[in-house]
Amino acid sequence: MDEWLLILLALGGFSAGFVDAVVGGGGLIQIPLLFSAFTQHVPAVIFGTNKIASIFGTATAAVHFAKRIKFDLKLTAVGALFALGGSFLGARSVAYLDPEVARPLVLAMLVAVAIYTFKNKNFGTASDDELVEGRSAYIRLGLIAVAIGFYDGFFGPGTGSFFIFLMIRFLRMDFLRASATAKVLNFATNLAAIGYFASIDAVLWQVGLTMAVANVLGAITGSHLAIKHGAGFVRRLFLVVVVALISKMAYDMM
Numbered sequence: 001m002d003e004w005l006l007i008l009l010a011l012g013g014f015s016a017g018f019v020d021a022v023v024g025g026g027g028l029i030q031i032p033l034l035f036s037a038f039t040q041h042v043p044a045v046i047f048g049t050n051k052i053a054s055i056f057g058t059a060t061a062a063v064h065f066a067k068r069i070k071f072d073l074k075l076t077a078v079g080a081l082f083a084l085g086g087s088f089l090g091a092r093s094v095a096y097l098d099p100e101v102a103r104p105l106v107l108a109m110l111v112a113v114a115i116y117t118f119k120n121k122n123f124g125t126a127s128d129d130e131l132v133e134g135r136s137a138y139i140r141l142g143l144i145a146v147a148i149g150f151y152d153g154f155f156g157p158g159t160g161s162f163f164i165f166l167m168i169r170f171l172r173m174d175f176l177r178a179s180a181t182a183k184v185l186n187f188a189t190n191l192a193a194i195g196y197f198a199s200i201d202a203v204l205w206q207v208g209l210t211m212a213v214a215n216v217l218g219a220i221t222g223s224h225l226a227i228k229h230g231a232g233f234v235r236r237l238f239l240v241v242v243v244a245l246i247s248k249m250a251y252d253m254m
Contacts, residue, residue: 005037006210008033008037009033009034009037009207009210009211009214010210010211010213010214011214012029012030012033012211012214013030013053013057013210013211013212013213013214013215013218014214014215014217014218014221015029015218016028016029016030016053016054016057016215016218017054017057017060017061017214017215017216017217017218017219017221017222018218018219018221018222019218019222019237019241020054020057020058020061020160020186020215020218020219020222021057021058021060021061021064021183021218021219021220021221021222021223021226022179022222022223022225022226022233022234022237022238023160023161023164023179023234023237023238023241024158024159024160024161024163024164024182024186024241025158025160025161025241025242025244025245026054026057026160026215027050027054027156027157028157028241028244028245028248030050030053030054030211031046031047031050034046034049034050034207038204038207041204042202044197044200044202045202045203045204047156047193047197047202048193048194048197048198048202048203048204048208049203049204049207049208049211050208051190051193051194051197051203051208052194052203052205052208052209052211052212053207053208053209053211053212053215054190054212054215055187055190055191055194055212056212056213056215056216056219057212057215057216057218057219058183058186058187058190058219059187060216060219060220060223061183061219061220061222061223062180062183062184062187064219064220064223064224064227065179065180065183065223065226065227066180066184068227069176069177069180069227070177071173071177071180071181072133072137075137075138075141076141076181076184076185077184078138078141078142079141079142079144079145079181079184079185080145080184080185080187080188081145081188082141082142082145082146082149083145083146083148083149083152083185083186083188083189083192084149084188084189084191084192085146085149085192086145086146086147086148086149086150086151086152086153086189087149087150087152087153087188087189087190087191087192087193088153088192088195088196089150089153090149090150090151090152090153090154090155091153091154091192091193091196091197092153092196093150093153093154097154099154099155102151102154102155103155103249103252103253104253106151106155106157106158106249107246107249107250107253109162110158110161110242110245110246110249111246113161113162113165113242114239114242114243114246116165117165117235117238117239117242118239123168123169123235124168124173124174124175124178124231124234124235124238125174125175125231130172131171131172131173132170132171132172137171140170140171141167141171144163144166144167144170145185145188148162148163148166148185148189149185149188149189149192152186152189152190152193153189153192153193153196157245157248157249158242158245159186159189160182160183160186161238161241161242161245163178163181163182163185163186164178164179164182164238165238167181167182174231175231175232175234175235175238176226176227176230176231176234179226179234
């Protein structure tokens with residue numbers, strides 16, 4: 001690869017890792033960059049390479065959060081299994097359904113998420129005693145994990161943001177705890193997707209692993225700032241990413 005292209009990919013990987021570690025949405029940066037850099041490849045190769053670059057950063061952020069943020073590891077592990085299964089089914093279903101048919105619905109859902117979050121100033125500031133726990137928490141997180149896992153395998157944009165929003169809304173987590181939990185679930189969905197893309201040889205390994213190094217550095221930086229500045233910082237970046245997703249998807253539909 002040309003050295004300037006390599007530097008550009010590394011910068012994109014770092015930025016994506018940073019954003020992904022806090023609120024998800026790193027694909028907004030990495031996927032357009034990869035499409036621009038490798039116009040000769042089919043979309044499946046771009047998506048597969050993006051997952052390779054992302055999964056290392058997601059894993060790094062998950063470990064970083066786990067060391068510093070208190071969240072239910074057993075509940076999260078069960079959710080990750082459901083997310084993995086949902087993502088695998090979603091990836092398989094691409095062969096039977098066109099993912100593009102989901103774009104208008106996803107756009108409408110993102111608009112609803114943005115409006116709800118803007119209107120509810122205290123959204124994502126729940127304290128520990130308000131958390132949904134026990135059997136209800138397992139059922140709710142299992143359903144969220146399967147649904148969003150399927151969505152990630154099938155279509156993908158905004159997966160981390162949807163995870164965070166739904167866990168705050170239905171499990172009453174705060175933004176920081178939801179972001180930490182989302183990292184583990186997103187790791188599982190990425191793992192399932194990589195298994196699928198690797199099986200059809202749709203990965204540029206050298207590119208993906210190069211970007212993964214930068215992605216890890218971005219993830220360390222992002223998770224550190226999220227922990228340092230708390231739920232308010234995560235909430236603000238969440239809204240920025242959701243608005244960016246809405247703008248990107250609306251532009252693509254024009």
